[in-house]
Amino acid sequence: MMKNAIEIAHLRVVRGSREVLPDLSVTVPAGQVVGLLGPSGSGKSTLIRAVVGVQVVASGDLTVLGEPAGSPSLRRRIGYVTQSPSVYDDLSVRANVRYFASILGADASAADDAIEAVDLTSHADALVGNLSGGQRSRVSLAAALVGDPELLVLDEPTVGLDPVLRRDLWELFNRLAAQGRSLLVSSHVMDEASRCDRLLLLREGRILADDTLPALLARTGTDDAEQAFLALIDRAAQEAR
Numbered sequence: 001m002m003k004n005a006i007e008i009a010h011l012r013v014v015r016g017s018r019e020v021l022p023d024l025s026v027t028v029p030a031g032q033v034v035g036l037l038g039p040s041g042s043g044k045s046t047l048i049r050a051v052v053g054v055q056v057v058a059s060g061d062l063t064v065l066g067e068p069a070g071s072p073s074l075r076r077r078i079g080y081v082t083q084s085p086s087v088y089d090d091l092s093v094r095a096n097v098r099y100f101a102s103i104l105g106a107d108a109s110a111a112d113d114a115i116e117a118v119d120l121t122s123h124a125d126a127l128v129g130n131l132s133g134g135q136r137s138r139v140s141l142a143a144a145l146v147g148d149p150e151l152l153v154l155d156e157p158t159v160g161l162d163p164v165l166r167r168d169l170w171e172l173f174n175r176l177a178a179q180g181r182s183l184l185v186s187s188h189v190m191d192e193a194s195r196c197d198r199l200l201l202l203r204e205g206r207i208l209a210d211d212t213l214p215a216l217l218a219r220t221g222t223d224d225a226e227q228a229f230l231a232l233i234d235r236a237a238q239e240a241r
């Protein structure tokens, strides 16, 4: 297995007139769940878009699964779930996931397995348009899982989900990593940090920390990720003075 799923050096992204990522360098190890945490507008989606190759970048090097980000050969190796569900409202859950399976050359049983993995088997025949927001985002996740990707890139997959479903999804992410897959999962909910093998704390387009949660807590003398994040911001402000 390769050591790093993602390697980024001096990534610069400008959106409109805003320099969203001024100069970002980071490595995401393979086979782990890496949490990309940061407040709204910190650049999480922009970084994720750059990794999956749908963001115009001004400069920098991005290597994903050993290939330049955006390479056509990466399409089948990466499962990407955006913040807004990208499935068809007028099709059932099963028809949606089977459709994505057929595009990826996977069979119907892979679709059923993916639906089971996101705990939607009991809704497999329901039209996606009739599902709740959380259920719809799980259909998108099933569609991303169906091709058995090596890397899953998930933009805020647990937004709007109740605590039980959030826990179940994080257990699924941890299981997928245990099977050797790599996951980059963004969230603005700091308590999801405890579910991640590693954390990237992003603020205003810059990496504030790249560490495990225990190391981060030890380094900042805090009890949870939110406090650690605030301590790091205070420390950076003091250093800037």
Ligand SMILES: Nc1ncnc2c1ncn2[C@@H]1O[C@H](COP(=O)(O)OP(=O)(O)OP(=O)(O)O)[C@@H](O)[C@H]1O
Binding pocket: 015, 016, 017, 018, 020, 038, 039, 040, 041, 042, 043, 044, 045, 046, 047, 188
């Ligand atoms: N199309 C765009 N044109 C100009 N600026 C943009 C565009 N899209 C995003 N931005 C800006 O880029 C910055 C980072 O946005 P991004 O969506 O990456 O943040 P985020 O951390 O994912 O936030 P959220 O958690 O709210 O989704 C924000 O300041 C945003 O206003």
